[in-house]
Amino acid sequence: MSKIxxxxxxxxGDNSLTAFDVxxxxxxxxxxxxxxxxxxxxxxxxxASAQKPRAVIDCVREVYESYYANVHRGAHxxxxxxxxxxxxARVTVAKFLNAKTEDEVIFTSxxxxxxxxxxxxxxRKFLGEGDEVIITEMEHHANxxxxxxxxxxxxxxxxxxxxxxxGEFVLEDxxxxxxxxTKLVAITECSNVLGSRVPIKEVTxxxxxxxxxxxxxxxxxxxxxxxxxxDLDCDFxxxxxxxxxxxxxxxxxxxxxxxxxxxxxxxxxGDMIERVTFEKTTFKEPPYRFEAGTPPIVQAIxxxxxxxxxxxxxxxxISAHEHGILxxxxxxxxxIEGFKVVGDAPDKAAIISFLVEGLHPFDVATVxxxxxxxxxxxxxxxxxxxxxxxxxxxxxxxFGLYNTREDVDALAGAIEKAKELLA
Amino acid sequence: xxxxxxxLERYQEFVDSLExxxxxxxxxxxxxxxxxxxxxxxFPEVFKVDANLMHGCMSKVWxxxxxxxxxxYFSGFSDAIIVKGLVTMMIESFSGLTGDELQAITAEHVRxxxxxxxxxxxQVGMMAMLEHFQKLDRRADESQAAx
Numbered sequence: 001m002s003k004i005x006x007x008x009x010x011x012x013g014d015n016s017l018t019a020f021d022v023x024x025x026x027x028x029x030x031x032x033x034x035x036x037x038x039x040x041x042x043x044x045x046x047x048a049s050a051q052k053p054r055a056v057i058d059c060v061r062e063v064y065e066s067y068y069a070n071v072h073r074g075a076h077x078x079x080x081x082x083x084x085x086x087x088x089a090r091v092t093v094a095k096f097l098n099a100k101t102e103d104e105v106i107f108t109s110x111x112x113x114x115x116x117x118x119x120x121x122x123x124r125k126f127l128g129e130g131d132e133v134i135i136t137e138m139e140h141h142a143n144x145x146x147x148x149x150x151x152x153x154x155x156x157x158x159x160x161x162x163x164x165x166x167g168e169f170v171l172e173d174x175x176x177x178x179x180x181x182t183k184l185v186a187i188t189e190c191s192n193v194l195g196s197r198v199p200i201k202e203v204t205x206x207x208x209x210x211x212x213x214x215x216x217x218x219x220x221x222x223x224x225x226x227x228x229x230x231d232l233d234c235d236f237x238x239x240x241x242x243x244x245x246x247x248x249x250x251x252x253x254x255x256x257x258x259x260x261x262x263x264x265x266x267x268x269x270g271d272m273i274e275r276v277t278f279e280k281t282t283f284k285e286p287p288y289r290f291e292a293g294t295p296p297i298v299q300a301i302x303x304x305x306x307x308x309x310x311x312x313x314x315x316x317x318i319s320a321h322e323h324g325i326l327x328x329x330x331x332x333x334x335x336i337e338g339f340k341v342v343g344d345a346p347d348k349a350a351i352i353s354f355l356v357e358g359l360h361p362f363d364v365a366t367v368x369x370x371x372x373x374x375x376x377x378x379x380x381x382x383x384x385x386x387x388x389x390x391x392x393x394x395x396x397x398x399f400g401l402y403n404t405r406e407d408v409d410a411l412a413g414a415i416e417k418a419k420e421l422l423a
Numbered sequence: 424x425x426x427x428x429x430x431l432e433r434y435q436e437f438v439d440s441l442e443x444x445x446x447x448x449x450x451x452x453x454x455x456x457x458x459x460x461x462x463x464x465x466f467p468e469v470f471k472v473d474a475n476l477m478h479g480c481m482s483k484v485w486x487x488x489x490x491x492x493x494x495x496y497f498s499g500f501s502d503a504i505i506v507k508g509l510v511t512m513m514i515e516s517f518s519g520l521t522g523d524e525l526q527a528i529t530a531e532h533v534r535x536x537x538x539x540x541x542x543x544x545x546q547v548g549m550m551a552m553l554e555h556f557q558k559l560d561r562r563a564d565e566s567q568a569a570x
Contacts, residue, residue: 037447360503362482366545370451378481393481421455422504 020317026402028053028309039372042410047192047220047351047398048376049242052306056246059305063298071297072271086297089304090287093252096307097237098228104260106253106287107300111219112142114238114253115186117290118215119146121263123184129155131183134212136161136169136198137388138191141381143217147186157181163388167194167343175206182212189221193380193396194343195326195351197221204233213259219243223400224322224349226315235259241299245401246306250299253290260286267292310401318401322350325399329408336415342394350399353380356415361395364418368395371414430494430524434516438535458501458508466500477555482506486514486552488559494519495560509545512536513552522560528553 026032031051034041043051063085069078071086087102094102108114123146127133133147133156147158159182161174178185185207190197200221204214215236218227222239229237236259240251255263265272265283269292274282283289310318329352333339338357356364365377378393379386386393397411444450470487477484482503489496497514501507516536517528533549 360482362503363505366505370448421452422459 020313020321022321022402022404025313026404028055029402030054030057032402036372036374037370040410042371042373042407042414044397044399044403044407044411045374045376046223046243046400046403047380047396049248050223050245050400051402052247053245053309055309056302056305060247060298060302063301068298070294082297082301085301085304086295089300089307092304092307094254096227096311097252097254098230099254100230101257103285103287104254104257106255106260106290107295108238108251108253109249109296110240110242110251111140111217111238114236114251115142115215115217116146117253117266118186118236118238118255119150121266121290122213122259123147123150123156124154125262125264127154127156127183130157130181132157132159132179132181134159134161134174134177134182134185134187134207136174136187137163138167138169138194138196138382138385139186139188140192140217140219141383142219143186143188144384156183160384161187163196164345165389166345167191167196167348168345169196169198171199171202171206174203178206178210178212180210182207182210184213184215186215186217188217188219189227190224190349190351191343191382191385192220192351192398193353193382193385193394194345195220195348195353195398196343196345197225197347197349199347200232200234208233220349220351225319229254241303241306244303244306245309247296247299247302250296250303252303255286257286260290263290265292266290269293271295313401321401322399322403325403325405325408326350326352328405329397329399329411332408332412333415336412336419338419339415342389342391350403351396352398353394353396355391355394356419359418359422361393363422364415365395367418367421368411368414371410371417373411373414375411430519431516433518434532434536437512437516441536454508454512455505456508457511458504458506461500461507461511463500466498470498471500477551481548484510484552486510486555486559488556488563490563493521495522495525495556495563497556497559505545506548509549510552513549513556517553517556522564525560526557528557 029051032041067078067081069082071083074080074083090105091102094105099105108117135143135147137160150156151158159177161177163169185203187198187203189200200216207214213235216234218237218239223244235256237254242248272284272289272292274284340355340357342353342355355361361377365375368375376396380396441450444453471485475485475487477486482501484501484506486497486499496518499510499514501510517525530550533553
């Protein structure tokens, strides 16, 4: 992890002055060598799900080929070997987040499950009628609907912190939403649509001052920047593996152990119990209390491999590389006549939502696809944000660690092609 | 019991035209051209109501059904050009059919209209349109029976 060289001299997307060799990185991702419709694949849909490096693919294959068995039932060699690898992945994730201990890391299937877990356990136990939960206007449905369900059930109040028209999160506006009734702030670290970043550390400080806990939806945040949960001081942090170059079906919920230990189980079943009788069941301590049934064993081990992969590259290096690509993309795309960026906050990650004047986003994305450029189109599971911005949807290019200036050029060329074909 | 399918001349024209184009990109552009040439006046604003809206589409799609002498005449609109091209192909292909004929149209017919130029998602969209036509026919039967 000592591969970081001075980055300040690097031009936008120019990797020549850094240790981050994007061509070497690209060679780690077999899928990037393929073509679609006879054209080189330009994958810009990383915000939906990222591609997998050989380290992850090989790791998953190795588990199945060499030592797969169920975990925590160690009566035989393979089970012990699988259990060791599974728990090692938990340690890897804990270190990556800088959690105090691996017992603060619960494996979940994704961020959606992690947020539902907090709502269903901590929320049901500690929230009552009139208690306030604050979210923002730019949340993913996964950080809206669980709280609405709880509102139906418990009568909590859901408050929506506003964003500015350019997609910027403004701390002062958020602060105005906090009251002594605020019990939880459930907030994205980075908008999946706009790329706008939220200053989580300040949000946490202000929220704690009011006695509220903070849950961070890190689905888009953790892939673009280093995360240190102790420094952020958040109470919960959720992320998913498949956006972090790991397998699908695995994510993690970090929670401060003292908070987790106050929470009742999420689901009942095997592996989360201490002792079961027909009269009464007692439960394990966190994190196992929240992991009922056979966990996603191979996916968790694969997530460990993905975390090791990005940690080896260095999140600071990845962040700097992507920042360069974003700067170049902004410059290149905004020069296209009729190109309109949606979300232009001063502090944003490498995500560009856009519209092309006079063209339907669906048409644009379809032509882009025919040019080999994979993007996402639609509301991006953020319908309230679309309503807030007064639009029906956007085309979204979300960049990852393996994207290059050439990818941006291909995107720009494909947008010009869309204009030519559809005008 | 199989229904004799007639009145599929327009459908056959589309299939023949697409078969003549052996380049996938050209077929794709053919669909775009159909969308661009579609006459928006055929689907007036008053038709763009929720009752005519097809749900579950990534772009908005409205379909209206007029029945004359026991035959269905569809019209449709989408705010996206490519979808409008597909809608036009579907409504022109399967207008003028009786209810029985319409119900006899299968996924295979729709697949012939694709010829590899479309992603699976678009093909699913076209299948959804066929199912929508067939649903409109059943609904017409039901309301006739209720009268």
